[in-house]
Amino acid sequence: MPSNDVLAILEFRGGQVTKAGPEVLGQARRLADTLGGAVHAFLYGEGANGAAAALGGYGVTKAYVADSPAFAAYNGGLVARAAKDAVAACDPRLVLLAATSPGKDLGPRIAASLDAGLAVDCTAIDIDGDALTAVRPVYAGKANQSIRIAAAPFVASIRPNVFPPAEAGAGDAEVVALDTAAAEGETRIKVAEVAPRETGKVELTEADVIVSGGRGLKGPEHFHLVEELAEALGAAVGASRAVVDAGWRPHSEQVGQTGKTVSPNLYFACGISGAIQHVAGMSSSKCIVAINKDPEASIFKLADYGVVGDVFEVLPALTEQIRALKG
Numbered sequence: 160m161p162s163n164d165v166l167a168i169l170e171f172r173g174g175q176v177t178k179a180g181p182e183v184l185g186q187a188r189r190l191a192d193t194l195g196g197a198v199h200a201f202l203y204g205e206g207a208n209g210a211a212a213a214l215g216g217y218g219v220t221k222a223y224v225a226d227s228p229a230f231a232a233y234n235g236g237l238v239a240r241a242a243k244d245a246v247a248a249c250d251p252r253l254v255l256l257a258a259t260s261p262g263k264d265l266g267p268r269i270a271a272s273l274d275a276g277l278a279v280d281c282t283a284i285d286i287d288g289d290a291l292t293a294v295r296p297v298y299a300g301k302a303n304q305s306i307r308i309a310a311a312p313f314v315a316s317i318r319p320n321v322f323p324p325a326e327a328g329a330g331d332a333e334v335v336a337l338d339t340a341a342a343e344g345e346t347r348i349k350v351a352e353v354a355p356r357e358t359g360k361v362e363l364t365e366a367d368v369i370v371s372g373g374r375g376l377k378g379p380e381h382f383h384l385v386e387e388l389a390e391a392l393g394a395a396v397g398a399s400r401a402v403v404d405a406g407w408r409p410h411s412e413q414v415g416q417t418g419k420t421v422s423p424n425l426y427f428a429c430g431i432s433g434a435i436q437h438v439a440g441m442s443s444s445k446c447i448v449a450i451n452k453d454p455e456a457s458i459f460k461l462a463d464y465g466v467v468g469d470v471f472e473v474l475p476a477l478t479e480q481i482r483a484l485k486g
Contacts, residue, residue: 161252161312163196168256171204178365179257181324184217193286201245205231215332222332227339232353233261239268240342258316266316276308278315299435300442320422361395368425371397375430379407384474391481415440430470433458
């Protein structure tokens, strides 16, 4: 029988724990309190040792760390092997991680190694007696599925930007350095190189505000209107599938069922009709503003605020007003 502890899986990238980390830690602390157990953490990434002790400020009792140059880029087999050691050390009832791109790959690997039930991309999660209960969007966000996993251990991932992040306090966690050499020796895949796009822009899945453009912009030469509004707001730039398929924007900016799933506090849909494929990736946004000249566009059914107008007139005016407000 597993312990009553919760193990939070955290990624260290760019010199810090990623933005989704405090959100995972907040839910891990809440669920551990329900179980009457402790919170442990598995932190992976090159340079992660330097950030591990500070996790005690989030209520982490013990931090298991996989830190070596081999963890500079995400390698699913390597990270899963190291996570297996952390799981064996603390025997948690629940393994909790974020439903980011690495998390969507890592969660099933951990669940398979434990022969455990898996709940992915959850927007609500709880422990009910001996079972885990969760809610996740299905059918492109048109419905919510209730999940119940009756037998521990459990593995679950939570959708980024849905849950409030834990507030950091004082305190140090006990740091346990994992044997990364053993993990590196067993993995069959080696990541030779990762070439990130140096855009200097906010990452879509971690953005609080996103401005997305669609076919209503009529061509890539007009996408600067979206970029200018995003710059004024300090937002990330997104795009619909039609725009990406046409080659106007890179796939890394695609929001939707075959792109990225986002949950920002504020989402602008500019010249986007509201096809189900796109809605699947942004329907959980906290506030949606739609700008479209077609008053019958499907996006208005989802939007909290709608502007019926030409994006070529509305976007420049909106950008100018935001810049003026910011001085």
